[in-house]
Amino acid sequence: MINKNSPIPIYYQLEEEIRRMILEELAPGDILPSERDYSEKYDISRMTVRQAISNLVKEGLIYRQKGRGTFVADKKFEQDLSGLSSFSEDMINRGLTPSSKLLSFNETSGNALVASKLQMETTDKIYEIKRIRLANEEPVALETVYTPKALVGELNEQDIDISFYDYIEKKLNLTIDYGDQTIEASLANEDEIHYLNINENDPVLVMHRTSYLNDVKETPIEYVTSTYRSDKYKFKMQMKRD
Amino acid sequence: MINKNSPIPIYYQLEEEIRRMILEELAPGDILPSERDYSEKYDISRMTVRQAISNLVKEGLIYRQKGRGTFVADKKFEQDLSGLSSFSEDMINRGLTPSSKLLSFNETSGNALVASKLQMETTDKIYEIKRIRLANEEPVALETVYTPKALVGELNEQDIDISFYDYIEKKLNLTIDYGDQTIEASLANEDEIHYLNINENDPVLVMHRTSYLNDVKETPIEYVTSTYRSDKYKFKMQMKRD
DNA sequence: AATATATAAATGTATAGACAACTATACTAA
């Protein structure tokens, strides 16, 4: 399972192996093999094992108890509540089935607000993708995503069919670091009334988000505007007190 | 600065020392002494220095760049955005002056929803405090706080004049751990129209929050319902991608 | 002037070992 000649660090290979064990073989509360076990089994230093385990502890997947051992943590639903997630991930977390209906897919430029949010020039090419987002086939949100062509390259409608985050992370191999988000209340406009199938004077939740990559410059990768039906959607979050 | 004979781990002593340097001597973007510098200066192993630095990196206080060095991070305003904060703290963060107008202050019991949120019996005594919250003298939100008498004892109107969190943390010496929060959109009801000085059919943001103490049982300390004027208030948050 | 090349210095990864602190268990003595 561990390849010492791989350019992939051993501690990272072990992380993946432990992650797999937790998923396939272990239940919350189960004890993991001890650090020395791993050290001997794969013939690697105990410090390297500790590096792998420390990373997983940091992620909250496992926890240590001095003198006893290392254990699988309970599933942390909170993490999903407070972390940045795409519409699809969000719906799946709520036990719903996400889907979407594409309204338009354009290559644009010239929108000053969007360009500034993405830290681009107004002449730069920017994709504009408008979609209805559905949960269990019912319309929940109207969403417009803006993303710089310079970062995502040639984009097809299929690429983002389910989850744009999936495309960014798995196809482009970019890492999203964090998002800045605002939430406000408003009354639905004509488009929203039409596409979300709601009535005049119905209140809606308007969310704006800019997401940033995990690079040195913290490059903006998307600017999203979403309008949620207030009868179908609440924002849920868990916040730590510091 | 480092005492090798102290029962306090060396890596922790070094953490404190670096923390102090950041506060007193360094500015965001400044480079820290290198790992070898610390290692030689205090005659400790570089791995121990790395342990201290890794902890501070995890906290977001500093960041590393391979081949360059370790640097002081920018002050994280995000923390304030994403962390649990009271109305007063929130307003101060936004550069506004918070105040409040007390509407009612009652000792109640019997509300099943509130009792369940606070994990109390319906017969238990619960304070109900209704206030208008203002920023720069303008009404921003209508807030109702529920808190168990068993936890906060005899409460006066003055005790919570400015910030209820202040009272909990400084007077009662309790530690708040986290809060579960939901945000939805709605139309203002009569009370809200009246107290917030808005019009019929104006949309509002409705926030519900349960906050929990940092004890083993995670005891609920407050259940809050707040209605925010949508023209005066947006929720802002920063979310990490994991 | 522009482009390679070498070098030093920084963080990143990894090893082998030592002792401390803590937990659980088995054993012994009162």
Added chain:
DNA sequence: TTAGTATAGTTGTCTATACATTTATATATT
């Protein structure tokens, strides 16, 4: 039976060292 004691096994802390990878800079080379 109870309390103390030894012991084995665990994670926690720490050292000293080695080489890899990346960055910045100085120095040749073209």
